[in-house]
Amino acid sequence: MNVAVIGMQFGDEGKGKIVDFLAERFDVVARFSGGSNAGHTIVRDGEKFKFHIIPSGVLRGKIGVLGNGMVINPRKLMDEIKILNEHSIKANILISSRAHVVTRFHEEIDAVQDKELGIGTTRQGIGPCYQAKYQRSGLRIGDLFNLNFAVSRLRKQLSLAGLNVEHRAIEREISELRNMLLSLKKNIVDTEIWLNHAMDSGKNVLFEGSQGSFLDIDFGTYPFVTSTNTTVGGIIAGLGIAPRRIHKVIGVAKAYMTRVGSGPFPTELFGEDANFLRERGGEYGATTGRPRRVGNPDFVLLKYASLINGVDEIALTKVDVLSGVLDLQVATTYNCNGETYDFPPPNIEDCVPKYESMNGWTDIDDENLNLFIKKIEDFTGARVKYISYGPEPEKTEVL
Ligand code: IMP
Numbered sequence: 001m002n003v004a005v006i007g008m009q010f011g012d013e014g015k016g017k018i019v020d021f022l023a024e025r026f027d028v029v030a031r032f033s034g035g036s037n038a039g040h041t042i043v044r045d046g047e048k049f050k051f052h053i054i055p056s057g058v059l060r061g062k063i064g065v066l067g068n069g070m071v072i073n074p075r076k077l078m079d080e081i082k083i084l085n086e087h088s089i090k091a092n093i094l095i096s097s098r099a100h101v102v103t104r105f106h107e108e109i110d111a112v113q114d115k116e117l118g119i120g121t122t123r124q125g126i127g128p129c130y131q132a133k134y135q136r137s138g139l140r141i142g143d144l145f146n147l148n149f150a151v152s153r154l155r156k157q158l159s160l161a162g163l164n165v166e167h168r169a170i171e172r173e174i175s176e177l178r179n180m181l182l183s184l185k186k187n188i189v190d191t192e193i194w195l196n197h198a199m200d201s202g203k204n205v206l207f208e209g210s211q212g213s214f215l216d217i218d219f220g221t222y223p224f225v226t227s228t229n230t231t232v233g234g235i236i237a238g239l240g241i242a243p244r245r246i247h248k249v250i251g252v253a254k255a256y257m258t259r260v261g262s263g264p265f266p267t268e269l270f271g272e273d274a275n276f277l278r279e280r281g282g283e284y285g286a287t288t289g290r291p292r293r294v295g296n297p298d299f300v301l302l303k304y305a306s307l308i309n310g311v312d313e314i315a316l317t318k319v320d321v322l323s324g325v326l327d328l329q330v331a332t333t334y335n336c337n338g339e340t341y342d343f344p345p346p347n348i349e350d351c352v353p354k355y356e357s358m359n360g361w362t363d364i365d366d367e368n369l370n371l372f373i374k375k376i377e378d379f380t381g382a383r384v385k386y387i388s389y390g391p392e393p394e395k396t397e398v399l
Contacts, residue, residue, distance in 0.1 A: 002205040003248045007212030008305035010259040013252040014317035016040025016056045027203040029057025030065035032238030033228040036076040037122040038210035039286025043391040068098035069238020071129040074180045096191040097142030102129045120261030130227035144178040192240025213305040224263025232309040251311035255319045257295035264349045267295035281321040298331040299379040306380035315386035325360040
């Protein structure tokens with residue numbers, strides 16, 4: 001059985017932990033979009049691992065596939081491999097020759113553009129790299145082994161982006177990136193062919209989503225989104241597999257809401273309430289260390305995320321963070337310019353949530369948590385199958 005794990009909010013839902021918890025049942029863990037903007041934190045034997053590019057399932061000895069829909073910064077990739085090696089963990093990965101390459105120039109362009117756009121990106125060069133891809137001036141991983149082609153390609157790309165870079169600097173960048181990947185040359189393959197054959201031969205694949213549904217380029221809070229389809233549709237194009245290969249969708253949702261970067265956030269909390277939740281939940285970005293914005297549970301967004309992803313089961317994370325909160329305010333509809341909405345409209349900037357009060361819980365056996373779960377199930381039509389109440393794998397309950 002092949003299963004997709006997708007974030008139902010603004011990223012940072014705890015997908016890394018859930019993927020790690022589920023990974024034992026799978027042979028392969030495959031990523032289909034994004035790059036080092038993602039940050040998946042996993043705690044193993046008291047030690048924290050932060051993955052940005054490599055699918056977190058490699059910690060369980062699974063084969064990690066970096067699909068064609070990804071944008072890969074070889075420097076960041078090598079840093080992660082080094083950390084794994086230092087822990088005597090083999091990075092058993094396959095990299096798509098069709099994935100696009102993030103260079104130091106993309107990071108520079110990202111910083112410049114974000115000053116204008118104010119999205120609050122992770123500055124990892126993700127947007128500029130996808131811009132080049134869709135402009136059809138992109139540089140792909142496989143191209144790095146054809147030096148002359150790669151240099152002229154990157155040169156054209158940078159000049160189209162309005163960045164004046166000396167020819168020698170481009171040459172240096174290309175040969176540095178190529179040299180880094182030399183030791184991985186045999187791991188660079190047509191992953192779509194490998195993956196389809198693996199599934200044909202009975203291997204089970206977990207599709208590891210990155211970011212969350214509301215950072216999706218189509219369904220998120222545009223323009224405050226990332227540059228890819230983070231929702232389930234991204235899997236098909238980002239790995240080259242047919243829809244019928246996805247047998248189940250598990251949506252990961254935090255018990256409350258968080259967001260990093262700019263953009264609308266209807267249930268956002270401020271002041272004391274926000275500080276309390278942020279500190280208790282350790283809500284600081286895994287990639288950038290930025291303090292996350294925090295907010296009340298938002299069932300309007302969860303309902304929409306369930307709809308567009310076809311969520312079958314939900315993994316509800318960080319329920320321990322809300323324990324002891326007596327009065328929970330849960331958004332059930334939005335009022336946007338005088339009209340009531342059950343689903344978020346394309347622009348939620350002016351939407352004010354309508355709240356219902358629920359009783360908080362004291363621990364995971366408290367009946368009030370069951371009522372909260374039941375309400376999520378009513379709203380989303382999906383079954384809450386897992387609850388997570390701490391970063392360690394054993395703090396996960398299967399319902
Ligand atoms: P970018 O993906 O770096 O272009 O950033 C675009 C937006 O997505 C910014 O608001 C980022 O903070 C946000 N973002 C990107 N990746 C993640 C993630 O893995 N978790 C949470 N937010 C993210």
